[in-house]
Amino acid sequence: MSRLAIGTIVARNYLAHARVLAHSLRRHHPEIPFYVLFADATDSERDGGDEPFQLLSIADLDLDDVRSLLFRYECKPALIALKPTLLRHLLGAGYPSVLLLDADMLVQRSIQEALDHVSSHALTLSPHVGMAPTNADRLARERLLLMAGIYNGGFVGASDRPETHRFLEWWETRLSRHCDDNVREGFHFDQRWLDLAPGFIDDLHILRDPGINVAYWNLPDLELQLDDDRLLVNGQTCRLFHFSGFDPDDPGKASRYAPDLTTEELGPAAVVFRQYRQMLKDAGHDQTKDAPWPWDRFVNGVEIAPSARQAFRAMGDESRRFSDPFDVRRRSFYRLLNGQASSWARCRRALRARVPRLRRTPETQKPPEP
Amino acid sequence: MTARFIAVTIASKPYLSLARVTARSFHEHNPEIPFTLVLSDEMDGWFEIAKEPFSLLSVNEIGLRQLERIRFHYSPQEFSYAITPHVIDFLLAEGWDGVLFLKQETLVLDTLVPLCEALQRHSLMLTPHLLDPPRRSGALRRELDVLRAGVYNGGVVLVANRPESRRFLAWWKERTFSDCLCRVEEGLHYEQRWLDFAPSLVPGAHVIRDPGVNVGHWNLPERDIRVENGRVTANGGPCRIFRFSGYDPEHPERITKYYPDRRVDETGGAASVFERYNRMLMEAGYAETKMWPYAYGRFDNGAEVTEAHRSEYRRLGDQAVRFGDPLATSGGQSFWNSLEPALREDG
Numbered sequence: 001m002s003r004l005a006i007g008t009i010v011a012r013n014y015l016a017h018a019r020v021l022a023h024s025l026r027r028h029h030p031e032i033p034f035y036v037l038f039a040d041a042t043d044s045e046r047d048g049g050d051e052p053f054q055l056l057s058i059a060d061l062d063l064d065d066v067r068s069l070l071f072r073y074e075c076k077p078a079l080i081a082l083k084p085t086l087l088r089h090l091l092g093a094g095y096p097s098v099l100l101l102d103a104d105m106l107v108q109r110s111i112q113e114a115l116d117h118v119s120s121h122a123l124t125l126s127p128h129v130g131m132a133p134t135n136a137d138r139l140a141r142e143r144l145l146l147m148a149g150i151y152n153g154g155f156v157g158a159s160d161r162p163e164t165h166r167f168l169e170w171w172e173t174r175l176s177r178h179c180d181d182n183v184r185e186g187f188h189f190d191q192r193w194l195d196l197a198p199g200f201i202d203d204l205h206i207l208r209d210p211g212i213n214v215a216y217w218n219l220p221d222l223e224l225q226l227d228d229d230r231l232l233v234n235g236q237t238c239r240l241f242h243f244s245g246f247d248p249d250d251p252g253k254a255s256r257y258a259p260d261l262t263t264e265e266l267g268p269a270a271v272v273f274r275q276y277r278q279m280l281k282d283a284g285h286d287q288t289k290d291a292p293w294p295w296d297r298f299v300n301g302v303e304i305a306p307s308a309r310q311a312f313r314a315m316g317d318e319s320r321r322f323s324d325p326f327d328v329r330r331r332s333f334y335r336l337l338n339g340q341a342s343s344w345a346r347c348r349r350a351l352r353a354r355v356p357r358l359r360r361t362p363e364t365q366k367p368p369e370p
Numbered sequence: 371m372t373a374r375f376i377a378v379t380i381a382s383k384p385y386l387s388l389a390r391v392t393a394r395s396f397h398e399h400n401p402e403i404p405f406t407l408v409l410s411d412e413m414d415g416w417f418e419i420a421k422e423p424f425s426l427l428s429v430n431e432i433g434l435r436q437l438e439r440i441r442f443h444y445s446p447q448e449f450s451y452a453i454t455p456h457v458i459d460f461l462l463a464e465g466w467d468g469v470l471f472l473k474q475e476t477l478v479l480d481t482l483v484p485l486c487e488a489l490q491r492h493s494l495m496l497t498p499h500l501l502d503p504p505r506r507s508g509a510l511r512r513e514l515d516v517l518r519a520g521v522y523n524g525g526v527v528l529v530a531n532r533p534e535s536r537r538f539l540a541w542w543k544e545r546t547f548s549d550c551l552c553r554v555e556e557g558l559h560y561e562q563r564w565l566d567f568a569p570s571l572v573p574g575a576h577v578i579r580d581p582g583v584n585v586g587h588w589n590l591p592e593r594d595i596r597v598e599n600g601r602v603t604a605n606g607g608p609c610r611i612f613r614f615s616g617y618d619p620e621h622p623e624r625i626t627k628y629y630p631d632r633r634v635d636e637t638g639g640a641a642s643v644f645e646r647y648n649r650m651l652m653e654a655g656y657a658e659t660k661m662w663p664y665a666y667g668r669f670d671n672g673a674e675v676t677e678a679h680r681s682e683y684r685r686l687g688d689q690a691v692r693f694g695d696p697l698a699t700s701g702g703q704s705f706w707n708s709l710e711p712a713l714r715e716d717g
Contacts (some may be wrong), residue, residue, distance in 0.1 A: 127570030129567075139545070141558045146558070146563055146566065147556070166502075174513075183556075186517035186518040190519050197568050199501055199522075199579070208570065208573070
């Protein structure tokens with residue numbers, strides 16, 4: 001068995017990204033097993049087929065109450081919340097170390113040195129910036145990082161150690177309820193929780209290699225050069241590129257999260273974006289990019305309104321009464337929402353107290369205060 | 371130990387008694403290391419330095435650019451926080467090998483030599499508020515409070531004289547010059563949140579994971595504090611630095627104003643440390659010094675500087691420089707005379 005496995009998590013709309021990452025890994029690290037948690041794979045797809053990765057489905061995970069998690073969140077935060085679960089799963093399968101990558105990454109050269117760090121430390125994190133930003137809008141960019149998290153959630157290396165398991169269990173618990181953008185309260189999806197890791201983990205490694213996890217948040221600070229087809233960042237080989245927020249249908253922008261940053265102004269890096277876009281197309285992105293997320297509907301096909309998710313979350317532990325929140329039968333959450341479960345007085349009170357005007361203006365209400 | 375270290379704290383006159391307690395407790399356990407106070411205020415003859423347990427540096431002497439602007443830009447508390455990186459960098463520029471910065475509300479309970487030795491191997495040493503996911507009640511609340519206020523506590527910052535730490539201090543100075551404010555919805559919490567960047571920006575930065583260094587309200591539920599023969603221990607090891615963030619000696623039953631429900635008598639062995647601290651504060655003249663005036667808190671016509679004045683001044687950004695010292699009211703070009711009449715009362 002390999003000493004290390006790599007994993008990522010996608011829904012169908014990012015399947016092409018996972019394929020591209022898989023091909024790039026296979027090219028530079030053919031010996032490393034690559035697992036993709038394909039959250040909405042169909043039964044026939046689950047049996048394998050010809051994907052360039054090892055497919056995992058949600059049913060493979062050891063997670064209590066997974067349907068509640070999928071109900072609580074929309075697609076993106078739900079996938080993010082599964083990161084610690086996937087890390088735990090692969091460590092539990094016997095890999096001494098596991099690296100979790102975001103699907104929208106591309107291995108351009110060997111990342112062996114980074115993998116060696118992952119293997120030799122309890123936890124390995126990749127900071128958004130490994131040196132102080134220097135350009136004119138540096139303060140604004142740093143403040144965004146203070147709000148979004150110092151370390152990037154797209155690169156998390158974990159090894160089979162007691163302190164790592166304690167950390168991953170804690171992270172999983174937090175993400176099961178607090179995996180949203182809520183800067184005022186102090187969290188931002190998976191990422192701000194990682195800021196606490198240097199306090200919680202003794203053997204933590206911070207990867208400060210400018211060639212790892214190159215993305216819109218550090219590109220403006222990096223000196224870029226092209227050496228044949230090799231991209232150099234600050235004179236170092238660019239090894240792992242992260243196309244966070246890049247939309248192949250809007251290829252002029254480096255990221256939807258940095259709307260003013262064009263790929264053209266990135267000079268030598270522009271070609272990397274162009275190549276990546278082509279790879280996505282070749283991997284079938286146009287066929288899967290609009291695939292609906294199946295967990296957006298109750299079992300009867302009715303779409304789950306944002307207010308319904310909010311109501312479910314606002315119930316806190318009361319929501320445990322509903323073993324399957326997607327259900328629409330008697331005594332279901334669906335019936336409660338639709339006023340057909342009058343015997344559930346306690347839940348109704350909880351709902352009314354925490355989500356006033358739920359039924360009157362379900363689409364316009366503000367989320368409840370946690 | 372051949373390297374030369376210095377300890378430093380920052381206080382304005384009303385908090386001089388706190389600085390005295392920090393200095394005295396530091397000297398008791400670390401007689402070989404000098405301790406200095408940077409007064410974020412004017413002395414104005416209120417005390418005699420020869421009788422104090424620290425050497426004194428004036429805020430005018432530490433090379434602070436645009437001093438008149440920054441001391442008006444910030445409230446007294448924000449100002450004392452904002453100059454932290456300037457103070458540390460000034461002392462390193464003076465040639466010290468390492469600076470132990472301790473916030474004013476600190477009690478040193480044991481030798482800090484092990485920390486000084488570690489500082490010879492690192493560029494920067496910080497203490498996180500939490501060393502493990504808290505297990506006691508209110509865990510989530512406390513984690514979120516830490517995420518909003520900063521992962522590392524700004525009350526204990528140890529810096530070695532190395533190029534990488536000097537570069538970090540230059541960066542931190544620039545940040546605290548304009549953004550040493552509490553605006554959690556924008557990611558800001560005084561000087562402290564900027565420290566979240568330190569481990570990724572500074573090669574050789576070290577996170578101190580010692581339960582006996584920097585004990586405070588944020589980690590007390592996870593600390594077993596005991597006092598035996600006058601020696602204080604935390605989770606079985608020496609308790610070296612105890613911090614009293616938000617402690618009000620006039621409400622000695624409360625740990626901190628930030629969590630008014632948490633009571634000193636529920637902290638087990640730590641209760642006697644709080645009592646000791648309270649006694650030391652009183653002996654250090656707490657009741658007297660707290661009445662001393664903050665020199666930058668009034669215009670030269672006697673009017674009190676309010677948050678409305680400061681916020682109006684901050685809004686001007688770099689344009690504020692044209693007023694010179696904003697505390698000076700005379701002349702048509704003064705900040706005072708530029709204010710709306712409603713902000714110019716009781717002159």
